[in-house]
Amino acid sequence: MTYTGLDLLNNPFLNKGTAFTKEERKTNRIEGLLPPFVQTLDQQVAQAYEQYGTKPTPLAKRMYLMDLFNENRTLFYKLFSEHVYDFMPVVYDPTIADTIENYSHFFLDPQNAAFLSIDDQDDMESALKNATGDRDIKLIVVTDGEGILGIGDWGLQGVDISVGKLMVYTAAAGVDPKSVLPVVLDAGTNNKELLNDDLYLGNHHERVTGDNYYAFVDKFVALAEDLFPDMYLHFEDFGRDNAANILNKYKDQILTFNDDIQGTGIITLAGILGALNISKEKFTDQVYMSFGAGTAGAGIAKRIFDAMVEEGLSEEEAKKHFYLVDKQGLLFDDTKDLTPEQKPFTRSRSEFANADELTNLEAAVKAVHPTILVGTSTQPGTFTESIIKEMAAHTARPIIFPLSNPTKLAEAKAEDLLKWTDGKALVATGIPVEPVEMNGVKYVIGQANNALVYPGLGLGAMAVNAKLLSDGMINKAAHSLGGIVDPTEAGAAVLPPVSKLDEFSMTVAMGVAQQAIEEKLTDVKDAKKAIDDIKWEPKY
Ligand SMILES: NC(=O)c1ccc[n+]([C@@H]2O[C@H](COP(=O)([O-])OP(=O)(O)OC[C@H]3O[C@@H](n4cnc5c(N)ncnc54)[C@H](O)[C@@H]3O)[C@@H](O)[C@H]2O)c1
Ligand SMILES: O=C(O)C[C@H](O)C(=O)O
Ligand SMILES: [Mn+2]
Numbered sequence: 001m002t003y004t005g006l007d008l009l010n011n012p013f014l015n016k017g018t019a020f021t022k023e024e025r026k027t028n029r030i031e032g033l034l035p036p037f038v039q040t041l042d043q044q045v046a047q048a049y050e051q052y053g054t055k056p057t058p059l060a061k062r063m064y065l066m067d068l069f070n071e072n073r074t075l076f077y078k079l080f081s082e083h084v085y086d087f088m089p090v091v092y093d094p095t096i097a098d099t100i101e102n103y104s105h106f107f108l109d110p111q112n113a114a115f116l117s118i119d120d121q122d123d124m125e126s127a128l129k130n131a132t133g134d135r136d137i138k139l140i141v142v143t144d145g146e147g148i149l150g151i152g153d154w155g156l157q158g159v160d161i162s163v164g165k166l167m168v169y170t171a172a173a174g175v176d177p178k179s180v181l182p183v184v185l186d187a188g189t190n191n192k193e194l195l196n197d198d199l200y201l202g203n204h205h206e207r208v209t210g211d212n213y214y215a216f217v218d219k220f221v222a223l224a225e226d227l228f229p230d231m232y233l234h235f236e237d238f239g240r241d242n243a244a245n246i247l248n249k250y251k252d253q254i255l256t257f258n259d260d261i262q263g264t265g266i267i268t269l270a271g272i273l274g275a276l277n278i279s280k281e282k283f284t285d286q287v288y289m290s291f292g293a294g295t296a297g298a299g300i301a302k303r304i305f306d307a308m309v310e311e312g313l314s315e316e317e318a319k320k321h322f323y324l325v326d327k328q329g330l331l332f333d334d335t336k337d338l339t340p341e342q343k344p345f346t347r348s349r350s351e352f353a354n355a356d357e358l359t360n361l362e363a364a365v366k367a368v369h370p371t372i373l374v375g376t377s378t379q380p381g382t383f384t385e386s387i388i389k390e391m392a393a394h395t396a397r398p399i400i401f402p403l404s405n406p407t408k409l410a411e412a413k414a415e416d417l418l419k420w421t422d423g424k425a426l427v428a429t430g431i432p433v434e435p436v437e438m439n440g441v442k443y444v445i446g447q448a449n450n451a452l453v454y455p456g457l458g459l460g461a462m463a464v465n466a467k468l469l470s471d472g473m474i475n476k477a478a479h480s481l482g483g484i485v486d487p488t489e490a491g492a493a494v495l496p497p498v499s500k501l502d503e504f505s506m507t508v509a510m511g512v513a514q515q516a517i518e519e520k521l522t523d524v525k526d527a528k529k530a531i532d533d534i535k536w537e538p539k540y
Contacts, residue, residue, distance in 0.1 A: 001134050004029045012112070013135070013178045015072045016540050019044060041540055044072075045079050052079075058095040063106070065091060066099075069167070070109045073177045078538035080171045085499040088168070089432050092451060093149065094406035096164045100148055103157035104194075104201040113159050113182040118208050118216045125223055131181060137228040138179040138462055141165045142220070144187055146207065146239030147260070147295060150378030150409040153239070155189030156202025161237050165259070165454070173455035173505040175462070176536035181228075185220060187213055209241075217246060225254060232462045234259060234454070243295040244341050255461060257469050263450030264296045264403070265303025266457070266474055267495070268374060270481040271448040272304065272399060274494035275426035278487040279397035281371075284311050286321060286399075289370035290345075291361055291411065292377025293324035293331065296403065298341035300374060303478070305345070306471065323347060323368050326377075329359030330367075362387050369394040375402040375411030383412035385420050392421040399494075401448050403430040414445045428494050435491070446485075446495030453477055455501075456508025463530040464513045464522040473515045480504070480511040506531070 003011050008028050016024075018039040025031045039047075048068055055061040065087070069076040080087050089095060099106060114131035116124055145158025162182035169175040188207040194200045208216070224231060233256040235246060247258040257263070276283055288304055290297040301322055308318040322345045324331045331338060332355065333346040349355035358364050365373070365387050373391060375383060383402055391398045398421060402411035410429060415436045417425045423438055428448035436443040457477045461469055484496035484504055496504050513527035524530045 006030075006033065009033060012070055012073045015074075017044065017072050017075065019075075019540055041075065041078055041538075044075050045082065048075060048079050049083070058090050059098050061090045062095045062099060066109075066111075070111060074538045074540060076538075077170055077177065080167070081502065081538060084171055084501055085497075087171075088451070088498055088501075091167055091171075092164050093449065094408075094431050096160060097149055097151055097406040100154050100157050100160045101151065103154070103160055104197065104199045107201060111159075111163050111182065113163060113184060115156065115159065116183060116185050116220060117203060118185070118187045118212070119203060121216065121219060124219060125227070128181075128183075128223060128227055132227075135178050135181075137181045137231055139166070139169065139175055139232050139234065139458060140181045140183055140224060140228070141169075141234045141236055142183040142185060143236045144185040144217075144238055144242070145189065145202075146237070147243065148237045149405040151406070153189050153191045153207075155191055155194050155200070156184055156186045157194070157200075158237060159184035165234065165236055165451075168451050169455045169458060170536070171455075172451070172501045173459040173509060174502075174535040174537060175455070175459055176534070183220070183224075185216065187216060213242070214245075217242075221250060221254070230462075230465050231255070232257065232458055234458065236260065238295070240294045240339065244298070244339075252468065255466055255469055257454070257458065257461075258295075258299070259450050259454050260295045261299030262303070262469075262474055263454040263457070264376070265299045266453045266478040267448050267450050267481075268300045268401060268403070269303050269307055269478040270453065271401060271428045271446055271494045272372060273478070273482060274446065274485060274487075275397070275399045275428075277482065278426060278492055278494065279399075281397065284308055284313055284321075286372050287323070287368065287370045288321055288372045289323045289325060289364065289368060289374070291325050291373065291375045291382065292379065292404070293326045293342050293345070294339075294376065295341075297324065297326075297374070297376040298339065298345070300376065301345055302341070303474070307475070307478070310475065319345065323364065323370065325361050325364045330355075330364040362390070365390050371395045372399040373401070375404055377411060378404050378409050379411065380404070380409050381412065383417070385416070388412070388417060388420045388425070392424060397424055397426050399426045401428045403428075403448055405430040405449070407431045414443075418443055423491075426494055432498060441491040443491040444493035444497070446493040447498055448495060452495065452498070452501065452504075453481070453508060456480070456505035457512050459505065459531065459534070460509035460512030460527075461516065463509065463534045464516045464524040464527065466513075466516040466521045468521055470516070470519055470521060472519050473512045473521075476511040476515040477508050480508045 141162040143158045188205045235258045428446040433445040
């Protein structure tokens with residue numbers, strides 16, 4: 001289809017704005033619709049960055065960038081690619097949480113997303129076709145908005161997380177923005193604030209659950225597979241009751257990925273390996289404690305467990321290294337309301353003289369002496385000074401990752417963790433944090449956010465059009481992030497810096513594509529060529 005006139009200027013995938021040449025303006029019937037001076041992409045970038053600089057807050061900056069995104073994807077991504085480190089916290093987490101909470105009130109543009117309602121399922125096929133037009137979709141990020149970061153149920157407003165995750169795919173790994181589709185499944189919301197808000201743009205009813213909900217998800221997956229057979233399907237921020245069920249249902253059938261379970265598992269494993277590279281301790285000696293054993297917490301535990309088994313431990317032996325703490329305290333095999341994902345990691349009360357007292361994190365840390373403590377609890381400030389000091393009293397280099405997002409929900413601040421442990425803690429956080437200066441050492445804080453890994457993983461899998469996303473490919477991604485940070489430098493980070501996100505995303509993509517070839521999950525033979533062929537760059 002050829003677009004001309006205003007249709008062309010209003011198409012963000014094709015629009016070049018003031019960079020349309022005189023000749024293009026003539027052939028595309030846009031003469032007179034733009035100021036006469038023809039700009040280069042670099043000039044547009046300079047102008048946009050100048051504007052960006054005038055915006056006073058991260059939220060205002062994000063709104064400006066979204067306008068640019070809505071107008072002209074090439075310009076947006078060229079600008080983003082030149083300022084990845086600065087823009088990540090603005091475009092993505094934590095600022096994205098503000099726009100999700102206010103989505104209906106801020107609404108200006110649907111941003112080429114597909115809005116699929118549980119109440120209009122007969123329209124689902126048309127909706128997907130309308131949203132894509134003549135574009136060939138290779139990547140979908142879908143959410144139902146029930147478990148947005150740690151801020152809970154935001155219903156249809158969660159669509160912003162689908163849009164935001166896709167932005168990072170392109171900025172970090174060069175996924176062609178024309179080939180992506182953000183999707184929200186609107187099954188209702190249990191968020192009273194939204195249900196009582198006349199301006200809320202989603203369905204004004206409680207969440208549909210059970211068979212009807214799963215039939216809705218099923219219908220979407222089947223239609224999307226049918227319409228876009230080469231697609232990589234990324235699930236994001238589903239609720240704890242559904243996320244793992246959905247992954248387990250589809251992972252052996254189609255090329256699909258759950259970011260909160262698998263992406264977070266990969267980046268946390270990579271962070272732990274990075275930390276052990278600094279402390280020179282042995283992986284299989286570690287005692288792992290998860291605080292908040294939900295979608296992410298249990299997903300991470302499973303990934304670390306699998307890695308211990310790969311290191312040669314038997315499953316029975318590996319299991320002894322894990323302790324999960326959730327609302328009920330340390331999880332035992334007889335604890336009530338265990339999720340299926342928690343069950344494999346529960347302990348027996350007979351292991352402890354005071355089992356009945358282990359109902360909170362502090363008691364659990366005292367009883368277990370973990371060497372690794374990972375927070376995915378959504379409970380801010382719960383890694384207290386006394387808990388951290390207790391942990392540090394029993395291990396030389398405690399590995400402590402407060403991963404709950406956004407910033408206001410983090411279990412602890414990196415600075416405090418370093419202060420309380422006299423610089424011994426090996427820390428990574430979910431959100432970006434500035435380096436901490438202490439006792440003449442600059443401690444660089446790694447960001448254990450799945451954004452450091454899902455773009456490369458997805459690009460690698462998409463480039464070779466893998467049949468499935470295997471454990472081998474996932475494991476490869478986790479091991480691809482080593483060797484970038486110098487572990488001998490004082491205050492070294494446990495993970496590579498976000499400023500190099502585009503570089504190491506390629507390392508991850510190569511490893512993953514190569515692994516898919518080795519596992520015969522693709523007919524492609526040359527991983528490098530496949531990645532070069534699919535990779536998009538922002539240029540006219
Ligand atoms: N850094 C990352 O890449 C990353 C990735 C995924 C999730 N996260 C963060 O992890 C957090 C959890 O996300 P999720 O998707 O697993 O949510 P979830 O709702 O599935 O899990 C949260 C878990 O915390 C438990 N919990 C709640 N209050 C608690 C308390 N007082 N004590 C102990 N446990 C408690 C809940 O029972 C639940 O099991 C969020 O803040 C999210 O932003 C970070
Ligand atoms: O979105 C993020 O920043 C990471 C993660 O997927 C989360 O849910 O917190
Ligand atoms: Mn998430």
